[in-house]
Amino acid sequence: xxxxxxxxxxxxxxxWHLHLRDGAxxxxxxxxxxRQFARAIIMPNLKAPVITTELAMAYRQRIFQALDQAGIAQxxxxxxxxxxxxxxxxxxxVVKASQxxxxxxxxxxxxxxxxNSDAGVTDxxxxxxxxxxxxxxxxxxxxxxxxxxxxxxDLFDREAVFxxxxxxxxxxAFPELKVVFEHLTTSDGVDYVRxxxxxxxxxxxxxHLLYNRNALFQGxxxxxxxxxxxxxxxxxxxxxIEAATSGVGRFFLxxxxxxxxxxxxxxxxxxxxxxxxxxxxELYATAFDTVGRLxxxxxxxxxxxxxxxxxxxxxxxxxxxxxxxxxxxxxxxxESSVVPLAAGExxxxxxxxxx
Ligand code: NCD
Ligand code: ZN
Numbered sequence: 001x002x003x004x005x006x007x008x009x010x011x012x013x014x015x016w017h018l019h020l021r022d023g024a025x026x027x028x029x030x031x032x033x034x035r036q037f038a039r040a041i042i043m044p045n046l047k048a049p050v051i052t053t054e055l056a057m058a059y060r061q062r063i064f065q066a067l068d069q070a071g072i073a074q075x076x077x078x079x080x081x082x083x084x085x086x087x088x089x090x091x092x093x094v095v096k097a098s099q100x101x102x103x104x105x106x107x108x109x110x111x112x113x114x115x116n117s118d119a120g121v122t123d124x125x126x127x128x129x130x131x132x133x134x135x136x137x138x139x140x141x142x143x144x145x146x147x148x149x150x151x152x153x154d155l156f157d158r159e160a161v162f163x164x165x166x167x168x169x170x171x172x173a174f175p176e177l178k179v180v181f182e183h184l185t186t187s188d189g190v191d192y193v194r195x196x197x198x199x200x201x202x203x204x205x206x207x208h209l210l211y212n213r214n215a216l217f218q219g220x221x222x223x224x225x226x227x228x229x230x231x232x233x234x235x236x237x238x239x240x241i242e243a244a245t246s247g248v249g250r251f252f253l254x255x256x257x258x259x260x261x262x263x264x265x266x267x268x269x270x271x272x273x274x275x276x277x278x279x280x281x282e283l284y285a286t287a288f289d290t291v292g293r294l295x296x297x298x299x300x301x302x303x304x305x306x307x308x309x310x311x312x313x314x315x316x317x318x319x320x321x322x323x324x325x326x327x328x329x330x331x332x333x334x335e336s337s338v339v340p341l342a343a344g345e346x347x348x349x350x351x352x353x354x355x
Pocket of ligand 1: 019045114115116145226227228229256258259272273274
C-alpha cells in the first residue's frame with residue numbers, strides 16, 4: 001500500500017522562465033514543456049531578439065504552430081510572451097505591449113551577460129528610464145538577468161554585485177515597478193528578495209536547487225551542468241532550497257530550460273544553458289523531497305507565480321508518484337540532439353497523471 005507521501009497531486013503548474021528558441025529547435029522542444037506545464041513565460045533572446053510587440057505576436061503564432069504540429073490540443077498550453085529590453089525601447093512600445101494582453105514581461109539582459117544578449121542594455125537607468133516609467137505605470141513586470149558583466153568582478157560574485165550596483169538603485173528610482181529576479185542563485189539574492197519592499201519576486205531553477213558548483217567538475221569538466229548564472233557553493237544551494245520550500249509567495253518556479261545542440265555544449269567553448277524541460281517536475285519534486293517539504297511544492301510551482309503576475313491559477317492537476325525515473329541519454333533536436341540535465345541518472349519522482 002502507498003502512504004500519502006508516495007503520491008502528490010497539485011494544481012497544474014507553470015514555468016515562469018523558459019527558452020523555446022525558434023524554427024526546428026522550437027518544433028523539437030515545445031511538447032516537453034507542454035506535457036509538464038499549462039503556461040510558460042517565453043524568453044525573448046532569439047538570435048534576432050524579440051524587441052517589439054509585433055515580433056512577440058509573430059513568435060507566439062510560431063509557437064502555436066509548433067504546438068499544433070506536435071499534436072498538443074489547442075489551449076492546452078499558453079505561451080506568455082515577453083519583450084527584450086534594449087537601450088532604445090520606447091514608452092510607446094511598453095504601452096503597446098501591455099495593451100496586447102499577450103506580453104507579460106519585459107526582460108533585462110545586461111549587454112553581454114549570457115546567450116544572445118549582445119543587444120541588451122548598456123546603462124539601465126541612463127538609457128531605459130522612459131520605458132521603466134511606462135512599465136511601472138502599466139504594471140508590466142521587469143524580468144531581470146541579475147548579473148553584472150564587469151570583467152573585473154569574479155564570475156561567482158556577479159549576482160551579489162548586481163544587487164548593489166543595479167537592483168537597489170533601480171528600485172529606489174522605481175519603487176512600484178514589478179520586478180522578477182530571474183534564476184536566483186545566491187543567499188545574497190534570497191536575502192534581498194525576502195526583505196525588499198515593494199513588488200519583488202524571484203524564480204528558482206531545479207538545477208540550482210539540486211546541485212552546487214562541484215557538479216561542474218565531478219570526475220572531469222561537465223558541460224551539461226554549465227549555465228548562467230553558474231552553479232554556486234553549497235551554502236547558496238541551501239539558501240535557495242530554504243526559500244523555494246518556505247511557502248513565501250515571492251519565490252516561484254522557473255526552469256530556465258535552455259536547449260543547445262549537443263555539439264555546442266560539448267565544445268572547447270561550450271554554451272551556457274541546461275535542458276530541463278523534459279523532466280522539470282521530476283527534478284523539482286526530487287529537490288523538495290530532499291528536505292521533506294513536498295507539501296510546499298504546489299505553492300512554488302502552481303500558486304505563487306500566477307498571484308505575482310495577476311493571472312488566474314490553472315484548472316486541472318498534475319500527479320507525481322514516488323518511483324524511479326531514468327533520464328534519457330539524449331533526445332533528437334532539429335538536425336542534432338540535446339542532452340538533458342543529469343542524463344542517465346535516476347530521479348526519485350515521476351509524473352503519474354494529469355487532468
Ligand atoms: C540561457 C540561454 O541559453 O538562452 N542560458 C543559460 O545559461 N541560462 C540564457 C539565460 O537565461 O541566461
Ligand atoms: Zn534563461
